[in-house]
Amino acid sequence: MEKDLASLSRFAFLIVAVLNAVLNLLGYQTIPEQFVNDVVAILSGVYFIWAGWKNNYISEKGLRQKEVLKQHKLD
Template sequence: MNKDVTSISRFTFLIVAVINAVLNLLGYQTISEQFVNDVVAILSGVYFIWAGWKNNYLSKKGLKQKEVLKEHKLT
């Protein structure tokens, strides 16, 4: 079976998050709130920058796509 790295990493993070949530419910402090907040802030920032780059016509590929849309009067 050929699995991609992205799917495996997402599933791994899911398992860690579920284990952390269960342990927190049982009263064990596994990962500090400050660390979780810092990671979420960093990942959110990276994701927003990536989404902004991909959803705007900033790259060479995006500019070509915009030209094609203009040619077909879709913008």
């Protein structure tokens, strides 16, 4: 069975986030709030740039896909 690195990393972040939330509920400050805000801002920016790149016809592959759509009158 092949391991999916993206799925494993998302699951690991989920475990850390849940653990952090539970410890915060119990009154323990585990991860500073400013650090969490900074990480969320950086990851959001990276994700938005990646999504913009993947969902537009910018790369060579995207331009070829757009040509195929035009040929079949699907654009």
